[in-house]
Amino acid sequence: MADIRKCQVLVVGGGPGGYPAAIRAGQLGLDTVIVDKHGLGGTCLNRGCIPSKAFIHAASKYEEMLSHTGKGALGITLTAEPVLEMAGVTAWKDTIVSKLTKGVGQLLKAAKVEAVSGWATFSDAKTCTVALEDGKTLTIQAENVILATGSKETELPFLPFGGPVIGSTEALQLTELPEKLVVVGAGYIGLELGIAFAKMGSQVSFVEAADAILPLYDAEMTRPITQWLKRHKVDVHLKARAKGFEEKNGKAILQFEDADGKLQSLEADKILVAVGRRPVTEGWGLENMGLDMAGPFLRIDDQCRTPMRGVYAIGDLVGEPLLAHKATAQGELVAEVIAGHRRRFDPNSIAAVCFTEPEIVGVGLTPDEAKKKGESVITGKFPLAASGRALSMEGGADGGFVRITARESDHVILGIHAVGKHVSELSGEFALAIEMGARLEDIAGTIHVHPTLTEGFAESALAALGHPIHIPAL
Ligand code: FAD
Helix, strand or coil: CCEEEEEEEEEECCCCCHHHHHHHHHHCCCCEEEEECCCCCHHHHHHCHHHHHHHHHHHHHHHHHHHHECCCHHHCCECCCCCCCHHHHHHHHHHHHHHHHHHHHHHHHHCCCEEEEEEEEEEECCEEEEEECCCCEEEEEEEEEEECCCEEECCECCECCECCEECHHHHCCCCCCCCEEEEECCCHHHHHHHHHHHHHCCEEEEECCCCCCCCCCCHHHHHHHHHHHHHCCCEEECCCEEEEEEEECCEEEEEEECCCCCEEEEEECEEEECCCEEECCCCCCHHHCCCCEECCEECCCCCCECCCCCEEECHHHHCCCCCHHHHHHHHHHHHHHHCCCCCCCCCCCCCEEECCCCEEEEEECCHHHHHHCCCCEEEEEEEHHHCHHHHCCCCCCCCCEEEEEEECCCCEEEEEEEEECCHHHHHHHHHHHHHCCCEHHHHHCCCCCCCCCHHHHHHHHHHHHCCCCCCCCC
């Protein structure tokens, strides 16, 4: 007879959605159990956000050092070339992952949450059986269930993972640098990783079906990245459709149809397929739970409730944007909803960052999106080339800018977008401005610290108002 554990809250999935939900539920005094099979921290900590940012950091460090070898830029000369060992980069990344995932375990413990390692399968909406690591099973019956099973990489049927064809998970585990890397998909994950590998020394090519990289952003935003790719001899094939691959003399040959419909091929040591992610809706008994779907995702309302009383769902499982901070916000909220707090998930916007070279931040509407919604807008743009702080950092000004979009009638800010080195760190201030319904005058009237990139935000507001200080008024 298997053990039965009864609890008030069961969380399935220990990613950035599930573990904050469990911690908050524990803080609120609810008897909480969290189950995860592949390590606390989920995709984000183990094979997503954090590992990729560690790779990007190591790659940027290496590239920067290489650029100083024998050249003396900034008055610093490296007299010997730096040496990059891929196995060392991966091992360093693993130390960060291990620190963070252990930390999650400690936080859960401190909140008196029981963490169970294993795969959960539901037999009905409130009962699951966990296949534990020691081969035993544990049945859990919960008053409330939070589903946070996340997402996984989309596989292309004609480029199945295995051998030279890898997804982002495997790319972040490589211990040898691929000499030639072909990346299928130039969305943010493909670009972040492809650029990192290019910086580490791989010869990188992109094959993208759309007519632009990062199709969610406008051309003004992506131009600095396109220029970086050109400068670094990274090939980008747009309107190009991958068709399949073959292996020849130890190399993979990717076949693709180019923009003119001609069949082309690219030689690679690895083919990284980064064409999106899809929710994990199979293999855990969803069919036994009586829930509704919204396309490929689980349908929820603005309190993350499914149609089944006491069953909630959050994170990548419930739809776009597939981002860790959205999952976390829903996780905290849902625990409070269960505890009886009045909460609704209704953000004005959710900021998104691409950790490319340079970085991109977007919050709210672009000018075109605002116009499509019938808004009459004014915009202000401040080039980072006029920012003292940006200029004082190598490459800090290269093509970067902060752009603000506001409603013409009342100057309420509808969108903020920035491109440039380190602009990801501005995302918090941008999100705050939009969430608080700031007007251009609020940002222009806030004293921003000198010298920081945040001054560019105030200047973009001033530019929209027609009287910037550090660039000529138009
Ligand atoms: P996940 O993090 O996917 O966690 C779900 C967990 O549930 C997994 O551990 C899974 O094993 C477990 N699980 C599922 N079913 C069961 C079951 N039946 N029993 C037990 N366990 C189960 N987002 C950002 O915001 N910023 C970034 O910079 C960023 N970079 C990324 C880079 C890469 C390479 C990738 C792949 C993703 C990146 N993301 C980023 C996206 C981010 O990782 C996800 O949006 C986020 O992890 C989603 O959180 P989640 O809690 O919904 O699910």
